[in-house]
Amino acid sequence: MKTGTTRVSAKVGLPPGTLVHIGEKRGEKVRIGLIKYSDTGIQEREVDRLDESLMTTEETAVTWINIDGLHQTEIIEKAGEIFHLHPLTLEDIVNTGQSPKIEDYGHYLFIVLKMLYYDESRNEIEVEQVSLCLGSGFLLTFQEEKCRDVFTPVRERIRNGKGRIRKMGPDYLAYSLIDSIVDSYFLILEKLGEKIETLEEDVVTRPSESVLHDVHELKREMIFLRRSIWPLREAISNLQRGESPLIGESMHIYYRDVYDHTIRIIETIEALRDILSGTLDIYLSSISNRTNAVMKVLTIIATIFMPLTFIAGVYGMNFEFMPELKWRWGYPAILSLMLVIGISMVMYFVKKKWF
Numbered sequence: 001m002k003t004g005t006t007r008v009s010a011k012v013g014l015p016p017g018t019l020v021h022i023g024e025k026r027g028e029k030v031r032i033g034l035i036k037y038s039d040t041g042i043q044e045r046e047v048d049r050l051d052e053s054l055m056t057t058e059e060t061a062v063t064w065i066n067i068d069g070l071h072q073t074e075i076i077e078k079a080g081e082i083f084h085l086h087p088l089t090l091e092d093i094v095n096t097g098q099s100p101k102i103e104d105y106g107h108y109l110f111i112v113l114k115m116l117y118y119d120e121s122r123n124e125i126e127v128e129q130v131s132l133c134l135g136s137g138f139l140l141t142f143q144e145e146k147c148r149d150v151f152t153p154v155r156e157r158i159r160n161g162k163g164r165i166r167k168m169g170p171d172y173l174a175y176s177l178i179d180s181i182v183d184s185y186f187l188i189l190e191k192l193g194e195k196i197e198t199l200e201e202d203v204v205t206r207p208s209e210s211v212l213h214d215v216h217e218l219k220r221e222m223i224f225l226r227r228s229i230w231p232l233r234e235a236i237s238n239l240q241r242g243e244s245p246l247i248g249e250s251m252h253i254y255y256r257d258v259y260d261h262t263i264r265i266i267e268t269i270e271a272l273r274d275i276l277s278g279t280l281d282i283y284l285s286s287i288s289n290r291t292n293a294v295m296k297v298l299t300i301i302a303t304i305f306m307p308l309t310f311i312a313g314v315y316g317m318n319f320e321f322m323p324e325l326k327w328r329w330g331y332p333a334i335l336s337l338m339l340v341i342g343i344s345m346v347m348y349f350v351k352k353k354w355f
Helices: 071-083 087-094 150-159 170-205 209-241 247-312 329-353
Strands: 031-036 041-047 062-068 101-104 107-119 124-135 138-143
Touching: 031 150, 062 071, 062 170, 071 087, 071 138, 087 107, 087 124, 101 209, 107 170, 107 209, 124 170, 124 209, 138 170, 138 329, 150 170, 170 209, 209 247, 209 329, 247 329
Parallel strands: 062 138
Antiparallel strands: 031 041, 031 062, 101 107, 107 124, 124 138
């Protein structure tokens, strides 16, 4: 957990629905972005506060309010008053430790997703919780921060009137945002796939403790990624089944497409996890093979020196009546014998391909 992060223990003992921001503490001002659009035009601006005037009055218009920053809970509470959000919904919005889910409150749908980024400078995955409240004529989105936002392409399509987004309702807008988040997961998986390929090469060519550390780090990232994405499958499944009247009949095929993407992502995660497990097995095998090779060389050296050590030990004894003690050629003869034995053993090992 990051330094300066409010812990979950801060909520212990408080009544249900109490708004306590669980996440990284921030000091910047909360930004409220407002986009109202229809097939005839668009209004976009930042507002200082939430009030009733932000509600959509035109039947065909869509109001999208995006709140960047969850640390000022009074703004979240005000949004709940205006759009009649359940206190438990507000509690889940400011608690950034939620798992992906969808909850149907009748007049609105509450959706929680994880927006993932790959930090190139720190070479790791970062996560941000995104909450969506889809109602009749409006969509509320709540983000922890704005500096890394995958919603920019959706905003551009609304501004330029490209595609069908300006002709559709808030259910299509919600689909577009969810689709952007899900598609960003493929970029994360590509980065992880590249790292795993590099690790596979390192494991074979130069296995070391640093490589083992990288393997374990990647395994932790894969577990984190799986935990962040796996529950999303059930949430998207509920949307594509079309059980809520807030999701139009024509939208089922779009949410089904997002569901298919989610299945592909989960399958890719499982495949990468299997590859990582195999990489760890390769690392252990490589280390074992290197150890065996070293032990083999040491064993051969010890075996060569065993008879030589025996001969040296015999003639190193200081008995007075040793047969070769007074022999003039004893010393060079013994050295020659030891040399012949050593060379013969080396040649034998080479012939057996033990060397």
